[in-house]
Amino acid sequence: MSKHEHEHNHIKGGHTHDVSTLSGKKIFWVTLLNATITVAEIVGGILSGSLALLSDAVHNLSDTVAIALSYYANKIAQKPKDAKKTYGYKRAEILSAFINSAVLLAISIVLIFEAFKRLNSPESINGTLMIAVALIGLIANFVSVYLLQKDSHENLNIKSSYLHLLSDTVSSVGVLAGGIAIKIWGIVWIDPLITVLISLYISKETWQVIKKTVDILMQSSPALDxxxxxxxxxxxxxxxxxxxxxxxxxxxxxxxxxxxxxxxxxxxxxxxxxxxxxxxxxxxxxxxxxxxxxxxxxxxxxxxxxxx
Missing domain, CATH: 3.30.70.1350 (Cation efflux protein, cytoplasmic domain)
Structure with a gap:
């Protein structure tokens, strides 16, 4: 005979954050903002010749998919336990976090290689257009980060999407600074350099999420004494x-x-x-x-x- 203690929400400190309250309207606006940034940066990157803008566009495209996936996984996780899933559907969010982070890491690695190619063969860049598009991206990304900031603290799945958005906000700052440097001093090599720095930062952040999600999916033991x-x-x-x-x-x-x-x-x-x-x-x-x-x-x- 065994004694079984049913699951409950006891968390040290006396409170938890219920991610089931994640707003569909909030996700809609974040997705719309990122889709808009993606289109603007693809067009702006092609017209200006900026690899940094194109890399930011790829990140934003992955963001749009990642956020939608996170929201869908969050809804699946709320489903009650049944005969097919006696432990419930909570790991849908962990799987989503893993996929989001792994894709972003792969994209970052590809962009680093592309940036090094560009460093060896610099191309002319329209700094004015680069600045204008980067500024649009920065504002939209900042709004998106603000919308998801609260939810990211208590949920690994939402955190993976939040990291996507945060990385693109940092990326937009770098692209904007690069555009200003290109416009004023004409140093076009700063564009691929910014791409490398942004990609390295993103790789570091996403690797932490990947390690944690793999531990959970592999049923690794939590850190207990x-x-x-x-x-x-x-x-x-x-x-x-x-x-x-x-x-x-x-x-x-x-x-x-x-x-x-x-x-x-x-x-x-x-x-x-x-x-x-x-x-x-x-x-x-x-x-x-x-x-x-x-x-x-x-x-x-x-x-x-x-x-x-």
């Missing part, structure tokens, strides 16, 4: 051993924990009290919100904490 857990739980009266521990994350907020608890022979009513103590300890100290405990009386021969 297992030595302390073993010591403290085995210190509870009538608990002899905790073993066969498994822990993983459903998404960036939900931690699952299951274990076998070797106990002294006792009545079920006595065991219930010990279950409650263990569950309270795990919630209070580690924010674990989905706990399954299997009680035993000297059943398993291998009592290692991570026994197979």
């Amino acid at each position: 297992y030595k302390a857990i073993k010591r403290d739980i085995e210190g509870i009266d009538k608990v002899n051993n905790i073993h066969h521990v498994h822990s993983w994350m459903g998404n960036e907020k939900t931690i699952y924990f299951e274990a076998h608890i070797d106990m002294e022979d006792m009545l079920l009513s006595e065991a219930e009290s010990i279950y409650d103590n263990i569950e309270h300890y795990l919630k209070e100290h580690y924010d674990i919100n989905h706990i399954t405990l299997q009680p035993e009386v000297d059943k398993c021969s291998d009592k290692a904490i991570f026994a197979l």
Whole structure:
């Protein structure tokens, strides 16, 4: 028999952010803004000869798709558990975050190679047009970042889209500065240099999201102090051993924990009290919100904490 603690929203500090409130209207405006920037920068990049503008256009195109994907994944994640998905659909958001970040990383790498080609063979650039288009992109990106800024703090999926937008805002600043430098001093090599710097920054930011999403998708263990857990739980009266521990994350907020608890022979009513103590300890100290405990009386021969 096992004791199962159903999932709840207990988070240290007493509050959580419900991403189900993410506004469809907000997403619509962010998507529309990015689509507008994309068209403007493609046309402006071709006419001005600016690789930085074209790179920014590619980023914005990926943003438009990424934001729509994030919103759709967010809606899927709200679906209730069913017979096909007994753990629910929360990982739709993690999968979306991974795809968004991986695509952006790939684009950044391609742009770095293109920038180095341009550094070796500089081309003339229309600085005035570059400045005008970059200024439009900067304003629109700033508005988009503002719209998603709050939601990005509590949700890895929305954060991946927010990073897309933030990177393009920084990119627009760089493109604008480059356009001014080209207009005033005629240093056209600054255009591919800005592209490289922007792409390196984006690569660094997206790599962090990729690592975290891969950890969750691969059911890697969250950062728990297992030595302390073993010591403290085995210190509870009538608990002899905790073993066969498994822990993983459903998404960036939900931690699952299951274990076998070797106990002294006792009545079920006595065991219930010990279950409650263990569950309270795990919630209070580690924010674990989905706990399954299997009680035993000297059943398993291998009592290692991570026994197979």
